[in-house]
Amino acid sequence: MVELLDLDLGRHSRRLHVDTLVRLRWLALFGQTAALLFTYFVLGFSLPLGLCLMVIAMSAALNIGLRITYGRVDQLNELPAAAVLAFDIIQLTALLYLTGGIENPFSMLFLAPIMISAVSLGGWITLSLTALMIAAASLLTVAHHPLPWFAGQTLELPLIYAAGLWTAHVVSASFIAIYLWLVALEARKLAEALTATELVLAREQHLTQLDGLAAAAAHELGTPLATVTLVVRDLEKQIPATDPLAEDVALLAQQVARCRNILGKLTSLGGDAGDILDEMTLSLMIEEVVGPQRDFGVKITIVENGEGRQPVARRNPGILYGLGNLIENAIDFAASEVRIAACWNASSVKLVIEDDGPGFSPDVIGRIGAPYVTTKTHRRAKSEDGAGLGLGLFIAKTLLERSGAFVATANVSPPKSGARITIVWQRAVFERGAAIQKPAALTVES
Structure with missing residues (x-):
């Protein structure tokens, strides 16, 4: 697992494609130019058109420079991308300063760089850009050229109204930044965890x-x-x-x-x-995943109870890895013993893995199986750097569910303590890979 984590799967997910950024900036520049020309020539409002076009030309020059420097498939690292977005905020500030400041309806475009950063970049960069936007909005609230209006007339809005606009911009930017960053963070975690899962499957396939x-x-x-x-x-x-x-x-x-x-x-x-390599009984499967875990000072008790002949499954690296990971996690938290109960009947196959440790904490029990959910403070079975980042349970649950299993997590009922993970297959799914459905419940005798 450590080999996967050392790849830093999230590093590339926080890069912004140059082509995407350039296209968005050209769209913004064309919109700014069209708004200025329409206001000046069609509406006849008075504004410093030459200075405004100069500010837009500076942003266009940066776009041309980006297109020349980078290819269409290149990506910007976080700091260069943040610098471009910071320039956009400053450019928009200069443009708004010449055209009415915070009172200009187009001041809402301040939110665009914040949204791009929240979706594509890290939290600290988004926070810094939000702070820059708030500073720019504060400046435009108290200092700016008059709002463009008909020749010979001046439109002046009350200061309290400008303060209300400032408040609306700050609240909107803060909410959008936090919300989009959290949504993007969850999406990145899920994508990274799925990538790690594919790497695990590829490794098992190679073996x-x-x-x-x-x-x-x-x-x-x-x-x-x-x-x-x-x-x-x-x-x-x-x-x-x-x-x-x-x-x-x-x-x-x-x-x-x-x-x-x-x-x-x-x-x-x-x-x-293929009988030796491709098929194994349930007992053999359990012993294969338990065998490497017997040397960590924790007693492992296996109880088998079934009706009829024992299920025989095709060798599935995903099942072996998933069960091994769950047993390893149980050993990590167990005080002295891990119990594995296996039972089967004509329709279902069920495994229950229990430990006598503290159990799942209330703040994570509802999120067990999601990527990067962990409460580990130490590990018996793994001591390498990067272990315990919460991908293990996610990958194990994903692999087992792909095999047709239904996986449930809970704590052992009082007065006992510990965590319990239940894995249930339909027997047809377990043995022959039939259509996957949620299996019926099956009682396990203690």
């Missing part, structure tokens, strides 16, 4: 493919080993038993036979009908 590679290697090595075997047999016939080299040749023959046995086993991996 599964090693069986086929081993079989192929065994076939390739078979011919040269057969040649070595013939040479050793000829040497055994030619060298007398009393010769000092006879003992070495005998040892060589023994090792050649051992190599042939090993290659025979490897060859059977690829030529086997």
Whole structure:
């Protein structure tokens, strides 16, 4: 899991595509230019048109520079993107300063850079840009050119009305920044967690493919080993038993036979009908995921209780990884024991994993299985840097649900304490991969 976290999956999700930013800025510049020309030539309002067009030209020059410097598929890091958005706020401030300040209806465009930052950039950058926008709005409230109006007339709004506009801008910017940043943060976390899940599946798939590679290697090595075997047999016939080299040749023959046995086993991996590799009973599946977890000082108790023959499932790396991760988390929190109860009947297969630790805390129990939800302060099974970031349970739950399981989390009922995770499959889904439906409940005897 640490290998996945070390990739810093969120780093690239907080970059802004240059092409997207340039297109948005051209749209804003065309809108500003059209509004100015319409106000000056159609409405006949008085305004410093030359200065206003100069301010717009400066922003257009920056757009041209971005297009020349970067390709269409390039992305801006957070700081350069923040600098461009800060320039847009300053440019809009200068334009509004010349055309009525905060009283100009187009002052609402202050919200555009804040929304872009909240969706695409980090929280501190969005906070800084919001503070810059508030400072600019404050300046425009008290200092600005008159609002464009008919020639020979001046439109002056009361200061209290301007203060109300300032308040509306500040509240709107703050709310939009917080809301969009939280929504974008959840979307980024989910995307990063899903990426990590795909990496886990790819890794498990590579491990599964090693069986086929081993079989192929065994076939390739078979011919040269057969040649070595013939040479050793000829040497055994030619060298007398009393010769000092006879003992070495005998040892060589023994090792050649051992190599042939090993290659025979490897060859059977690829030529086997699949029962050994592709199918496993429920008991074997549990033992395979529990085996590596028995050396962490926690007792692991397995109870099996079922009706009829034991379910036999196809080997699924996703199920093995998911169950292993859940058991590992139970060991992390257990005081002394982890209990695994397995039961089955003609329609359902159920696993219950319990520990005797403190259980899920009230603030996270409703969000268990969501990405980056964790309360870990230490880990028995993992001590590497980056462990315990909350992706493990998300990936485990996602993989198990993809296999057709229904996963539920709860705390053990008092007076006992601990966490309980219940995984239920329809037996047809577990054994043959039939249509996935929510399984019926199945009682597990304590």
